[in-house]
Every structure is written in structure tokens, then in C-alpha cells.
Amino acid sequence: MKICVLVKEVPDAAVEKRINPSTGRMDRSGEKNLNPFDTHAIEAAMQLKEGSELQVDEVVAVTMGPESALRALHKAVSLGADRSMHLSDDALEGSDVNGTGYALSQALAAEAPDLVLLGQQSDDGECYTIGAVVADHLKAPSLTQVIKIDVEDGKLRCERQAEYGYDTVLVELPAVISVGDAINEPRYPSLKAIMGAKKKPLAKVGAADVGIAPDRVGHENARAHCGAFHDPPAKSAGQIIEDEDTNETVEKIVAWLDERKLI
Amino acid sequence: MADILVFALHYEGAINKNSLGAVSEAARLAAEIGGEAHALVLGSKDELTDELCGSLGAHGATKVYRAQGPEGLAQPVVDAMAKVIADDGHGYALFGGGLLGFEIGAGLVARLDAGVTMEVTAVKARDGKLVAERPILQDSSISDVEYRSSVGVIIGRLNAFEITESGSGPAQVVDVDFELSEWSTRATMVQRGEQRGANVNIEDADILIAGGRGLGKAEGFEALEALAGSLGGAVAATRAVVDAGWYSYSAQIGQTGKTVAPKLYLAAGISGAIQHKVGMQSSENIVAINKDSNAPIFEFSDLGIVGDLNKIVPKLTEALKAKKGG
Secondary structure, eight states, rough: EEEEEEOOOOOTTOOOOOTTTTTTTTOOOSOOEEEEHHHHHHHHHHHHHHHHHSOOOEEEEEEESSSHHHHHHHHHHHTTEEEEEEEOOGTTTTTTHHHHHHOOOOHHHHHHOOOOEEEETTTTSSOOHHHHHHHHHHHHHHEEEEEEEEEEETTEEEEETTTTEEEEEESSSSSSEEEOTTTTOHHHHHHHHHHHGGGEEEEEEEEETTTTTTSSGGGGOEEEEEEEOEEEEEEEEEEEEEESHHHHHHHHHHHHHHTTTOO | OOOEEEEOOEETTTHHHHHHHHHHHHHHHHHHTTTTTTEEEEEEETTTOHHHHHHHGGGOOOOOEEEEEEETTTHHHHHHHHHHHHHHHOEEEEEEEHHHHHHHHHHHHHHOOOOEEEEEOOOEETEEOOOOOOETTTTEEEEEEEEOOOSSEEOOOTTTTOOOOOOSOOEEEEEEEEEEEEGGEEEEEEEEOOOSSSSOOOOSSSSSEEOOGGOOOOHHOOOOOOOHHHHTTTEEEEEHHHHSSSSOOGGBSSSSSOOOOEEEEEEEEEOHHHHHHHHTTSSSEEEESOOOOOOOOSSSEEEEESSHHHHHEEEEHHHHHHHHHO
């Protein structure tokens, strides 16, 4: 069987993010990295391949994005994916959740995977939703924010936190599952894997190659359109203490609490 | 003129608070755009009594669609809502904060070719249409999102919508005739709402000492328990440490946990991600201890201490004990 892992490059958490005022879109020109949640999805795929009763033949990393997104694929491959697919096309630029989910599902349909894994969220915008959009397009059962996957009679026994506690759900394959960061500890790529990443097969496909309808993607066709930006209600900044002398710091905290009658 | 359809989640005979907020918000917005607020519930008919469904009328819903299907999963609700929207032409689907709202809303995006906005903190009416406000970039800016689709999906942030009682009398209850998609039947709930760890009550505490990943290990909570003891408070935790098994699920604050507003919220080793912030930002006084001066929590704390909590917390506990003793 085949597992596809959706990955994405995101601005490095250490780099300040900003909106480009002339386009109204996220300025993605800063340092990039593989979305941390996606490393957990790759690790989950590797654990299913290496240690479960599922006969996983290959793990394929899939991304959508500009040329620079290649780095996310190289990272994914260095973490164990066998090959990768890069969906890249000027027509896809500026797609919203609707367009991105649709485009990714078209690319995935061409691969016909038995399981699609992805990180539950990316810090640059599309929280929690892409997996469920893709699943409905693929007509597959889906679960998001999963923190444990066990294989049981060829099905996935998944655990997650929901509104009222921990839920356990049995999901039949093919399926789309998004995972949280509590699911595993991703491995570090070996130097050899990093060096070899660029040699593994990489297919570059355009929108037309996977039958993406042009009127469903891109900034102009976004169903949800980001308009004006404005500042949130101002909150006065709090007092900050740099702890140099801990006894002194503690004194200040106690005084602060005392002033507010919290002791 | 457009009607708004809200998904109302229920569990053990009660409607979810975030759903009640969403129904209240839909009623307010519907009045502004000349439509009606409707709600959809899904579960067993035994539990979804006429009385429970009708009670949404108090929050302004004029009609409640009652669908029968497996509870706690998103895809059956997508099937039911898509059918209702196709039949009755709702212009918007609105969800209160919570995990299922994200999943159902996302499913509707694909099914109805709809636009979607997530983590919405406010919705306003403009020219007879709804505009969703979404905070971006760690809440440093707010984007106004307009819809260019026949249906707009609005997924609220936790506690974004206030519960109000604007309605008069019970809502009309209508049973929905719909079919589950084949793929909706291929995920089944094995166990729902399992509680893990000891049961602790943090919602009634005036003082909460909360710990996150920055504690480094499960044993880090012992120091927080001592500090909570010296202040007469209780201990709370972030999702990350609860999932790691360091602390009890019932003490979890945030997106999938509890929402609290104590007099004092002291966050130790918590970075302050949005998912945590939504569960505690209404606290009267927020104190944060974190060694990373760039941690987002310092942007909404009243007193921030940049330093090593392993050094500060024990000394603070001692100082407070001494003060009380003296």
C-alpha cells in the first residue's frame, strides 16, 4: 500500500511574519522550514511502514507551492519518504483553503494512496481544515488532530482529544488523517539521508497535469477574500522583569501580588 | 436576505456552550441581514427531545433541524447540513469554537464549493452580507474576510460568541431526511469522552497555577503544586503536557480543554499559543514566567518574568509561605 504525506514549507518560527500590504497576502519571502507538524506526519508514516502489520510499499511526500517549496520535500525525503511530488503552477498562487484543498485532492487522486497523513495545523494560517477538505473531495473517511494510531485488522484505531475528553475512533482505509505533535518524536535525519535526499525521485506536476480546473484556484478565484487589515483592540503592555537576582525578582512578584490583594 | 445555519453540538443531554454562543450570534446577525437563524442537531432521537431542540429558540433560533445519525463525528453532520442547505438555501454556516466545527466546516467547503474563515473572533453585517474578522500573525492584525461563494462557512474561535437570550418561545423542530455518504459510515466511534487522570476542579478556583512544556518533565508539576498550595489555588496544564501524560486531562486549559477566568492566572513554562490563550485570556491578572523573552504569552500578560522557572518557583513558594506565616 501507499501512504502520501502532505507537507508544506512555512516561515521559520524565529523569523517575524508579516503581511505584504500591497498584495494583502502573507509575505513568504523570509527563511523557510518544513512545517513542524508535518515532521510528525512523516514520522507516523515511517512508523506504519516499519513497524505495523500494514504492508507499506512506499511513502510519498506531496507539496503545493513555488520553487522554494522543494526544500520542504527534500527535508521530507531526508526523514524517510521514498519519493516526492511537487505541485507547482503560477495559477495556484494565492489560493484560499477551498482552492488549496481542491488542488491537493486532485494531485492526491492521481497517486490514489491508501492513506493520506498531514500535520494538523500550520502556524502560517490554515489551521486544522485542509485535511477535512481533502477528505471530502477524495470521498474518504477522515479524522483530524489525532495523537495515537494503532493498526487493528487493517483499520486505524485513532485517539484524539475532542470537546468532552478523549475519543477513540476506528477508521477504515483509504482515509485522510491529520496528526498532532503529541503523536510521536520525529527522528533526526542522518547526514547520509540529507545528502541522498536530492537523488530520490521527484515529480514536478502542473495544475493541468492533474486536471485542476483553472476557475477553482488562485487568488482571483478565492471563495473567501481577505480584504482590509486592521489592528486589534489595544491591550496595554504588561510589566516585564528580567530575572537577574532571583531573590529580588521574587520580592517584586510578591509585592505585585500583594498590591492586587491576591495573597 | 440569507438564513444562517448553525451546528449545535450536544453531549449527555446538554447543548455545548460554544454552540449556544454561535446560535445567539447567528440570531443577532440574521436580524441585520434580514434572514433567520436556524440550528442543526445530530444524534439519537431519544436524546434529542423536542424540549432540548426547542430550547434553542431562547437563543434566537426559529427552526431546529433534527438529524439522526452517529454522534461525535464530523462527516455525518456534513451530510446532514449539506442536504439542509441544498434544500433550504442557507447563505451561511456558522460554528462555535471546537474541534468538530473545524472538521464539519471544512467538509462543507469541499461539498458546497464554499469559502471558509477559521478562528473567527467577530462577525459583522455589511450591505446585507456577512464579513468575518480573523486575527492573523499571532493576533497582531485582524483581517476582514468576505465571501464570493453562494455559501460562506464561518468557524468561530473558542468563546468568541457570547450567549444571549433574544428569542421568544421554543423553536420549531423539523426532522431531517438525509442519507449518510458511503465514506461517512467508514469511521466509527469506539469510545467517546474518556477522562484520563484524576478529576480536578479548576473552573471554580480563584487562583490557578498553570504549567506547560517549559517545565521540562512531569515532576515539574510538584513545584507548581507547592506554589498553588501557598496561594490557596489549583494547578492547571496545557494540552501539550496533558497529551504527554504529565498532568490530568481534567486540568487542561484551552482549545479542547476548559475555559477559565480566575482572579490570578500564573503561567509557568507556557509559550502562550493561541490554542491556550483562548482558554484563559479573560483572567483578571495574568503572570507569566518563561525563559524565552519572545514567548507570545508576554504580549498578553500583566506581569512577565523572563527567567528560569526552576529557580523562581521554589523561592516564590517559600516567600509566600513566609509572608503568610508572618
